[in-house]
Amino acid sequence: GTAEVPEPVAKRIIILTNGNSPYWDAAATGARDAAAELKVEEAGLTVMVDRNDYEVEGQINKLKQYANSTDVAAVGISVTDAENAAIADELRHLRESGIQVVTIDSDVDRETARDARFAYLGTDNVQGGRELGVAAQGLLPNGGEYATFVGLKGAANAIERIDGVADGLGTSMISKENMGDGGSADTARKNVRDALDRNPNLNLLVGIWSYNTPAIVDIVKELGIRDKVKIVGFDAEPPAIEAMADGMVDVMVVQNPYQMGYQGVKLLKAMVEEDQATIDEIVPGHGGRDGDLCRTGLKVVVPDGTTSLKREMFDPNTEFLTLSEFRAWLREHGLSGS
Amino acid sequence: MSRNDSNSSNFARWLQRYGNELGLLFAILVVVGITAGMDDSYRQKPSQNAAEILRQASLLGIFALGAATVIIAGGIDLSSGSVIAFSGAICTSIMIALAPVDDAGNLQTRDLGAGILCAAVVGTLLVAVLIGSFHAWLITVIGLPPFIATLASLVGLRSLARVLVQDVTAAVTTQGRNTQIYVNDASFRSWGSRWWIPLVIFLVLSGLMWILMSKTVIGRHLYALGGNEEAAKLSGIRTDRLKWLAYCVGTVTAAIAGILYSSYVGMSNPATQGMGYELNAIAAAVVGGCSLSGGIGTIPGVMLGALFLRVVIDSVAKTVKTNPDEFQGLIVGALVVLAVAFNELRDAGALKKQFFPGGLGVVNIFILSLLGGVITAVMSSDHKLVIGGSTAVVILGVLAFKKFLEMRSRN
């Protein structure tokens, strides 16, 4: 709402996310919770969640827009394309004009553009992919053929996750298909159907973006081939959670977007206020090697009851949860998915 | 005129009249035949493949019918993709707004009951009628060109749907703002997933539209409106009401498709749902024989047009083994051009026609050769340059010879 009395305009902390999904809704919830709990308003700040659509150009335009505004104090951004020099340039430009910048969820290229942001909060997508690959390997020790389904094949997180999956699976499984649907949920289903039609021997279907797993579940259910294929995926959309409860999903590797949003706001607020204590709390080793990385945690979620997967297969930093434990965690944070 | 003569001319007239539909039917059979030859899935799982193609063609066909009605009436409706997203959002919003809440305060969308489903569908269709009426008002009263009025809806409605979904989820659910709405009700989910439900809806709608367009006064007047608006007006036809009807048919069919798409994916995701589908619908209508200048087109043609497009897309997925999703646009684009061009050339003594007149002709001989070369190159897996290059040279030779013949026949 607009106010009649001119009051000092609250400076904005912007969390720039990518696309529409429960994943980012959870991040937004985290950011808003942080705003409320950390009382950003009292510091003359306000939190705004902005959204981009995986378009590099759109992201650059938004960054330019922030640079040209007078009320932006800090930006936490999920970088659409890590290798893209234009985005890194724009981030540097933001920092030069006194706006605090951190990356969340997807980082810039650490070799060439580390200086474009202060820190990175999130999970390593390659690492996440590797965990998923390891889990699938555990489910299918005899190998076979797999297919990956994603929105945009060129998106940075897609490339990293798919690389990670291949790495985790090792050599026993052969990638037959990698299909993009451009973000359309019904094309996602068509892709699964076509892949299964072309490759009758597929025994592992991997959902790379959050809506891909429910799409796989729908088609597998319809074709009645659940006994022949394993279904694994990234993130936990509500339908995917229900599908796991119904025994239709074998493993979900879940990031913690809620934490990314929460910690992102917390860190940015501290940077704006030059609150070194809080900064140290979040990125304790800043300045050292990889000290600018804050891991927000990775969860491997498996169905309740029997599963061939064991805690020890995964990285010690990765949480290993059963579905009911995971649901309890969601409930605790008021989330429907992650 | 002898009896016989009139019979044969009747047959010729029949052929002329249904030439487009017959051509499409033939094209569909050819595509299916080629696909069956190149890939064994059609032979091994015929019913499964047929069901899927029919489901997809029905979903497209439902709103292609609406697009065709508007086109026949001399307008154009660019809004259908956004109406699909918007109606999905409205439908699921009504559902979750009316859905029961469990003890933990969570929405229960697993078993909504017929009442809620009914209310959601009726509410959505009502909203679609309002959108169509708004288009008609902008066009007939304010005097906007249909292209602009529906273009504004195309950009505006999707945006409104995105905001609405967030506000509705914030108001209804305990988790706060959400960009998507999930509905798990089994009977709702089945509408778009069982292949025969969209098919039956499509066939019933087509039947109704066919009766409306070819057997009733309203249909006759719609053709007249599209053919010559001024003449229709002077004949005492209330053209404004007809446009109102046509644009409502456009939005209501899109809304039905929107409900089915949402049902198929079990959610409403207005940011991407139905994006760009308006052009698919228009393409289906035009491939089916509708003329964008209005007054021409048939319902069976549109049905076959939608089927043709889906068969082609399915064939691409079956026959192109690597990256079919990337090739799809190329092949669909080429086939739409071929289908419409064939239709154009059918009447016009195609064999005698000059295909490469003048400078434009020469340039296009090169373009076609280049295009042929590039397409074969990208579609072949090895020796791309060699294959593409030789194809280009062969095409160049053939077309140059054709040009030579044309030039000779001129003199």
Add this chain to the structure above:
Amino acid sequence: MSRNDSNSSNFARWLQRYGNELGLLFAILVVVGITAGMDDSYRQKPSQNAAEILRQASLLGIFALGAATVIIAGGIDLSSGSVIAFSGAICTSIMIALAPVDDAGNLQTRDLGAGILCAAVVGTLLVAVLIGSFHAWLITVIGLPPFIATLASLVGLRSLARVLVQDVTAAVTTQGRNTQIYVNDASFRSWGSRWWIPLVIFLVLSGLMWILMSKTVIGRHLYALGGNEEAAKLSGIRTDRLKWLAYCVGTVTAAIAGILYSSYVGMSNPATQGMGYELNAIAAAVVGGCSLSGGIGTIPGVMLGALFLRVVIDSVAKTVKTNPDEFQGLIVGALVVLAVAFNELRDAGALKKQFFPGGLGVVNIFILSLLGGVITAVMSSDHKLVIGGSTAVVILGVLAFKKFLEMRSRN
């Protein structure tokens, strides 16, 4: 007729003639004024914001000029979004194909040198000419409607670009198939990033197009072609060649924009680049006063149309503090309708006009109230229902009163 009289009628005619441009200029000033009032960044960083708006308006304007040329010539070009993606792909492909390889076998795109850049630009523009020629051939020789010919390009070219990029990266780089091509050359990167380069290109192109359209025989003939194609042909105008020119202008301007967009983002990403931009260009042309039935429109109008659209989008981003991206479509849609409607109503004695005749009018009074209510509701942060509801009631009251007046004046 007295001297004086003719002067004042000259002024009236001048107003009539440039009414659209003046109206747009006024609208732009109003939007800028409101934005400056509601947000202080225009006041505190005027040059920075102006530079960014001009850069964006120039990028849009460049291919809106092409869209306008085709529209004035009586056609339509739906392909520009895909041509942008395709030309970006071609341009960067040429660059990496010619780029030097370092000792480790990696491509070096950091410093390409003028020769390679030149080759890439010239090659891309040549390809654009070929695409335009192909459109012209499909339309003039084969007889496809422009909508279909360019729609096929819209779906086909993007797909071709996606496949090509993968084949080129597989052939040229050591990392194998890639869906994107990055080019890091600093001078290439600067073309789209320095705000004044697109602006200068846009102004030069506009100047050239303005001279072409209003000062040369070709321009006159293009207007004639759009106004009455048959009469133009009969008047000894080579309509086929003119169409060839118009469609080439359409694709070449889109290609220039494509190069600049690629330069701006430092890469080619054909899967999403320029998606949907064709409609933006058409909207800019129509808002700028072009009539989709052809023969009407001016270059200054198109320039202002593009500027208006970008100013509106920037204003949304500045003034809507939560989710501007979601509101953008809504506001742009509404403003396009208002701009074109204003233009339509300007001549037609707007005050006396009946805005709500008959049943359609009554329905639309409700639609407008509902729409007003919903929009204020979603835009307000608290008490959504109360605010939205009361707005709807107020609008309803005002419009009902207007309808009452209309009905009374009828009798």
Add this chain to the structure above:
Amino acid sequence: MAKKNPNNDVPVIEIDCVTQRFPGVVALDGVSLAISAGETHAIVGENGAGKSTLMKILAGINCNYQGELRIAGCAVRFASTRDAEAAGVSIIHQELNLVDELSVAANIFLGRELLAGWGFLDDRAMHDKAGELLRTLGCEIPPDTPVARLRVGDQQLVEIAKALLLENRILIMDEPTSALTGVETERLFRVIADLKQQGVTILYISHKMEEVFQLADRITVLRDGQWIATVAPAETNVTAVTHLMVGREIDAEAFAAGRAIGEEVLRVENLRLAVAGSVKRWRLADISFKLHAGEILGIAGLLGAGRTELLEVLFGMAEGETDGEISLCGRNVNFSHPREALQAGMALVAEDRKRLGLFENVDVGANITLSSMEKLTAGGFVSSRAEQHAAEESIAQLGIRTSGPGAAITELSGGNQQKCIIARWLRTQPKVLLLDDPTRGIDVGAKAEIYRLADELCRQGMGIIVTSSELPELLTLCDRIMVLSDGRLTGTFSRDEATEQNLMEAATR
């Protein structure tokens, strides 16, 4: 059919002080008129006099007028064509208003379809009724043919059938014969006589004075939107009426006197034209003729005789395959585009002004200079001064009535629009001018001016070919008249030999 009105004293139509304004024009200015039942009332006037506007008010098309209208004594104000039809008024429009895509029967019944209940069409009944109606007009076209495939004359008959269908007691005919020639016109007149017999009131508009005098019981003259006079044909003559119309004398001079025929400019030998998809192989067959400088050659023929096609072939516009020899000024030519014809010194004023001539999106000046733009450039750029000058020169030369080159072409009357198009071609300085029915729908005053213009051009040494549906027109204007029948040349008559009799005879041969 309608009953004879029992009360003959109350006029069936009373128009009382009707005024119609359009932005910038007063189309009708306080016109009052009374028409008695059963009368055939002709309305004449120059182009733009307001005839059609008045009729459109009567037919419920124009609703925003001042004044009063009474039908059979009751004041009415039609809000739509439906209201007018319900009150017993039907109209044949000046312009063809048919839906090309629909069949003849569907067009005749458009807006008043026969139903088999529940809104379902009764196509068979409509087909039969339409066939019947067309036969009374002497037209044999099958009612299920799409209108697009009919020739203009047949389309006009369909339009007439459409109006007759209603069997209303008032029938307005706005230039029904402008696209008809001899035979069809006569058939139409027979139908009109029948209707008259049945007591139908007919309002008849035409620019052809013979028709008016042949049919009308009374004649009303409008000028500049004002009522001038209502006269009985028996008490006046053509000259007097034309004088009333234009406010000055039109001298029916014999134009050809003293024209000097120069050398040959155009020779056509064995010209043939094939039509794709036609039953007959040749649309035009073995046509040979010559045209000299300073000569006007007329082409007569019935509708569809191939006059338009012949001119189109000469001008490089033919759709089909051509065969034969054309030589222009001794040079063999075979134009494949009008541009080539233009450059070689040929000009064609096409018959359908609106569709093939006018550019409504640009002003009068641009319409005039369009084909000769190249001459108005300096250094590749159009010189607006030269353009303005050229347009003004043409406006003065042809006496085009307009406020200036900047005026909208749509503001001009039909005759003045036609002059603009002629001016466009004269600016290309052609050696041969082809005029295809240049006076169609043009008033007597403008007609005379176009005749005089043609005569003048001819005297300056131009060769002119003119077609017309009106034989008297050809007879006054031409040095020689060629007659086409069904694509064949069936006779050539010199000025002295030609009579209406032998021209008609050749045209039907």
